[in-house]
Amino acid sequence: MKKIIIVFAAVLAFSCSKDDDLSLPNTVDPDGSANVEVQDFMWKAMNFWYFWQANVDDLADDRFENTEEGRTAYTAFLDSEDDPASFFENKLQYIEDRFSFFNEDYRELTNSLAGISKSNGLEFGLVQFQDSDEIFGFVRYIVPNSNATSANIQRGDLFTGVDGQTLTIDNYIGLLFGDNDTYTLNMADFENGNIVPNEEEVTLTKEEGLAENPVFLSKSFTIAGENIGYIMYNQFTNEYDDDLYAAVQDLKSAGITNLIMDLRYNPGGSVNTTRLLASMIYGTNTSDIFLRKRYNDKLQEQFNDSQLEVYFADKINGETINSLGFNKLYVITSASSASASELLINSLEPYIDVIQIGDVTRGKNEFSTTLVDDRENSYLYTPSRVNNINPDNQWAIQPLIGRNENADGFYDFTSGLQPDYELKEDYSNLGIIGEENEPLLAKAIEVITGTTGKRDFTVKYPINIISSSKENSLMSDKMVDDTVYDLEF
Template sequence: MSKYFPLCFLGLSLLFNSCSNDDNIIPDNVLEEPVEQPAGATAEDYPAQNFMWQAMNIFYFWQQDVANLSDSKFTGPTDPAYIEFLASKENPASFFFEDLCNNHVDAVGEANAVDRFSAVVENYQDLLNSLQGISRSNGLEFNLYLNENGFNVYGVVTYIMPDSNASEQDISRGELFNGVDGQDLTVNNYVDLLFGENASYTLNMADIIDQSIVSNNKTVSLTKIENFSENPILVNKIIEQNGIKIGYLMYNGFLAAYDEDLNDVFGTFKSENIDELILDFRYNPGGRVSSAIQIASSVYGTNTDEVFIRPRFNDKLQSQFGVPDNFTDVTFDSETPLNTLELSRVYVITTDNSASASELVINGLEPYVDVVQVGTTTTGKNEFSNTFVDDPENSFLYDPDRIDQINPNNSWAIQPLLGRNENADGFSDYTTGLVPDHILGEDIENLGVLGDENEPLLQLTLSVISGSTAKFSPSQPFPADLLTHSKMFEPGKNNMFMDGLLKPL
């Protein structure tokens, strides 16, 4: 049998479309004792591990750097050494992070990590829902910060989703909390209290007094709604300033389900003949690449012969399948004609919560448009991924029309990093983030109202447009030590999804 048994055994033959589309639950990383392999075991006895290895051997960006994924590691699916390897860990998540990924952050820690974003989930439906903005949610989004003692944790509300449970409660952007159900939040308990199985909890609110986080007597009870859908278009409006019409769009996730709504927003901007455009990506962790191509095309133009991005895969796939993705003139799924502004300049608001597809829009537009970035440095997520499930006849690629072909004995899904996207100039090296032209961090003591002209980051952007930045004097921000944010606990966190780009023959 060929040493390249995954390709030969499965007969995998791939075709990449030139039109791309879609952008993780943090698992408990528990070291396990080796699992004793039962007599007569086969690869089918370890369906999750078996599917993970085969998909990773073909598609993983760092396949050649991981000894366990080497094409010559095993002779075939019946190789006793292969079956022993599959049986080495009972928990598929541990197997994925520790044995298949290239120094994954959940296995080796932030300081030694190479792979920071590959994901695995036990139920593929949770991941698929996340890609459409559907989750079990109370609609409250927030940042979490470390207190000055480095142990206690407090949260600051960043925004509230319309029509959610939180939207019906007495809570608003900029409010603080430091406890849940009467327990102080700490680095040891915040995950269980805020992101655990409990559908309902009560926040214990707090204030900033004399530069300290101090509890107050206010409580807010919240309930997570099953299958809640977030519309990523949080604010869109037109601001008139000194005779200049400025379109403002706060967009919080690249979700294909809302591509038509997004196109309608640009249709309004176009009909109003806006002069300038502000894209607010400050809380946007990423999403589908096709939606990023759409929004970039709506900004720059429907120039379908010009390269927006060039994907870079592993050495197995690059020469055959590294096909550039150009700008588009239609929405990806419904092929609705695209509304485009044909601007020569765009302003983008970012923070360290801005990741992957958000960064892709900035980097992809840079060769064509003057991108003026305002805020703080982005996450630095320049890799893309794809959803894989246990459907070997479809090259393990998730296809909504093949649900009944997925192995009923294995619901695990993986979202491994497949490569990096370069812009038309060949640039993709922004793992430390994209640095703003005009730097200003959010002040948790003065977050302001999103979309309001006096909100600090929007106010600074408007002053850049008007040329009056010399008159802009922000206050000294509260010294906040960011720990994480609520979107990091969704299955599709900080990812750039290419679902639909890869097509099996």
């Protein structure tokens, strides 16, 4: 059963829907362009929610007076860009903000947060050739039940072109992530240290409504007397919380005493799902702080300390969590591990020993939420209120609205979380996901068992990605605050 979460229920008590309570122009000039209504929504929502509101001069509360002259100036400001996308990026977004984004259709955005997208199911990374503008792609994994499952392509395969055009820094976005639903990959081989185009082609088609279960693989091993559980988890998606819990419980029933969470391709997602997973691993003491929230100063002062604290959970969808109760967790990471993946590591650090294996993470420590033109609901997207969204404005914005710090007060990892055991993926030796000799999993097993053996972990061709299929999705690098509140102001 899918779960619908009521987002920010507590915040409605200090709704920003009454424009006349703010020192802002409460209307816009009717002579403005067609986009003025959209950009009015964007400005007012960002003025209220944006984490860096105080750092953007054009978002200041006193930027425009609530007078006839102020209304004219405000409308001219809204009309200063030709379209809402440019307005958001050029007028509202703080220069250090790497992750806020928008979409002209809130449905597409909210579907992406639920793990539903238009996709061919091929997940890949992109690497730039040294001293060249050309790039190549390597297949990370195939989403089950997708178009790519029926194609002759698998993990580790390489490609250098699309539709006969060589991939470069300048054209890869249009070729791989443009409006072309069907494209043909020009494949390549790895020969004597070089990536060499061959004559093979693979044609793939993006399909509407592809739902990816983020629990990609779950299994257990008994090695050198250690019972080891392994889960490759590729997105924190709350619609699949029950699947995640079932995987953990199956491993618990198998008698595991160690757990490896493989988050190397996980770009983030739901804060609440992260909290639930942490509770499944560590424990269900609802007095233990999972995280503390920090909003912009205008919002922060409206909460007391207890209302800014989120605790570990003891239930999932009404069912009591049967936690593993571990005091140690092994996590596999890469440069694609971001936001909620980093939150899991950071929020567990005060309580258990988290051993990180792989590469430095992305460095995304802010959280966001979906805002739509529902002014009576503080602009918050709430599934039960879709009929209240302005029918003339279907835009949604996903701004960063705060930072999460752990129980020790630590949050500063914008340069990424450093691994305890550094090991990059090697595109000449990716291995098969979930097999004991796959390099990153093998390294985690070695750390657990303490048996070094004769395994050589030398990385001959390290992967330094410039982008990936997930990084060009709406869900890229997102930490979405969907925790449920039950508070009164």
